[in-house]
Amino acid sequence: KNEVEQSPQNLTAQEGEFITINCSYSVGISALHWLQQHPGGGIVSLFMLSSGKKKHGRLIATINIQEKHSSLHITASHPRDSAVYICAVSRGGGSQGNLIFGKGTKLSVKP
Amino acid sequence: GAGVSQSPRYKVAKRGQDVALRCDPISGHVSLFWYQQALGQGPEFLTYFQNEAQLDKSGLPSDRFFAERPEGSVSTLKIQRTQQEDSAVYLCASSFGRNTEAFFGQGTRLTVV
Numbered sequence: 001k002n003e004v005e006q007s008p009q010n011l012t013a014q015e016g017e018f019i020t021i022n023c024s025y026s027v028g029i030s031a032l033h034w035l036q037q038h039p040g041g042g043i044v045s046l047f048m049l050s051s052g053k054k055k056h057g058r059l060i061a062t063i064n065i066q067e068k069h070s071s072l073h074i075t076a077s078h079p080r081d082s083a084v085y086i087c088a089v090s091r092g093g094g095s096q097g098n099l100i101f102g103k104g105t106k107l108s109v110k111p
Numbered sequence: 112g113a114g115v116s117q118s119p120r121y122k123v124a125k126r127g128q129d130v131a132l133r134c135d136p137i138s139g140h141v142s143l144f145w146y147q148q149a150l151g152q153g154p155e156f157l158t159y160f161q162n163e164a165q166l167d168k169s170g171l172p173s174d175r176f177f178a179e180r181p182e183g184s185v186s187t188l189k190i191q192r193t194q195q196e197d198s199a200v201y202l203c204a205s206s207f208g209r210n211t212e213a214f215f216g217q218g219t220r221l222t223v224v
Binding site: 004033035040042043044045048086088098099100101102103104 | 146151152153155156167170204211212213214215216217218
């Protein structure tokens, strides 16, 4: 079993829909990251969180440490949101902070 | 520079050829990571530097892979005698320190033919 699991693997939405991507993890963490990757490879960090909730524009990320679960929400989705969204965790304890990645959720928003 | 810069963006190598991939981290970032991302998969950890010290190389898949960061800034990932299974996107990330936000480069797409 992977240490970081994302669902769904693929998601197609109509423009304007509210989108939720889920991430569950099985290891102790110091932080959880949501990343966006567009075709061509570049990765952009969206959020880094260790508790509660963060909001940036139309994006909202929440984390429940007890349940080892995080969600990324996109409100009023737009075709430009089409990308792969990756959940990654920084291990806790004595780790050096390298990230463990989920396999990603490929989001396609249709106009 | 303003962000993490990787070069080349694309590299096609013949099987058996040696390649060198470069990463220029954000100035002042202590931590530098290399990741390998196979097609359709999430990135996987290769190695980690804190300044010039390579503190973790547990993710390097074989002794054909070698990374260095001699002056604690630019890093080079070298792959010797490339094989087809080495084809992937190689991502570099840097951060101020351990467990702080990581900034990623655009990656180098390596294709071994």
